[in-house]
Amino acid sequence: MRFKRFYIEITNVCDLNCSFCSKTLRNPREMSPDEFRYVISEVSRFTDHIYLHVKGEPLAHSQIDNILTICDDFPVKVNITTNGTLLRTKKDILKKHKSVRQLNISLHSAENTVKAEKYTDDVLSSADELSKFFMISLRLWTFENPGASNELILNKLSKKYSLNLSKNRSFLAENIFLNIAETFEWPSLRLPDYGENGFCQGTRTQMAVLSNGDVVPCCLDAEGIICFGNIFKSALSDILQTERFITMSSNLKKRKLTEELCRHCSYRLRF
Helix, strand or coil, X not given: CCECEEEECCECCCCCCCCCCCCCCCCXXXXXXXXXXXXXXXXXXXXXXXXXXXXXXXXXXXXXXXXXXXXXXXCCEEEEEECCXXXXXXXXXXXXXXXEEEEEEEHHHHHHCCCHHHHHHHHHHHHHHHCCCCEEEXXXXXXXXXXXXXXXXXXXXXXXXXXXXXXXXXXXXXXXEEEEECCCCXXXXXXXXXXXXXXXXXXXXXXXXXXXXXXXXXXXXXCCCCCCEECCCCCHHHHCCCHHHHHHHHHHHCCECCCHHHHCCCHHHHC
């Protein structure tokens, strides 16, 4: 069994409090380097790509340099999703590590910073510098968010690059892309029930490990509601043989949703 990607949440703590990100009910926690080494040793048997994200800001991990050094020891490609606030201070660390494949920067985080213009300037200058080492994906939710910060970002991007906002993905410069997407709601049992029929990539092409070791089907199960087991207590190979995992995965092939949280997830409607 192979997965296209495995998300590993090295920390669920963030330095921002963004309106578009649901507030976690879990206790603040970051994986220790020893815990992470064990997790990646398990996960790397099932995927070639890891994403250091579910909730939290990965660059805020107190030992991010050690975390990436551990990644270098394994045959995996690392993708990091960041709000960009720490990019200027962490860029020298990122440059050192051969395992880093792509940096995803959520530019819509600007609306939650004190100085949006300085934030944008720092991110764009850091992106230029880091694009010599790996790919940069600048992400922006724009069409439904015509606010001041988005206008500021788009103006700066227009001056710096040639923009084509009619496309979801635009080439800006060597190794730098702009990806425009619609906002989404984090799934919650409080949201409407969208029915039992549908499809999702969870358990099919992706899985996730939360900072406490809980293994969940996708990067949107941020509270660990669909927990198949804990990787610190059971081997990942055994977790992937549990009845709950097999039932969910096999029913998704039939476009049937057996998990309650999936019925309350609007993101799956995109598939």
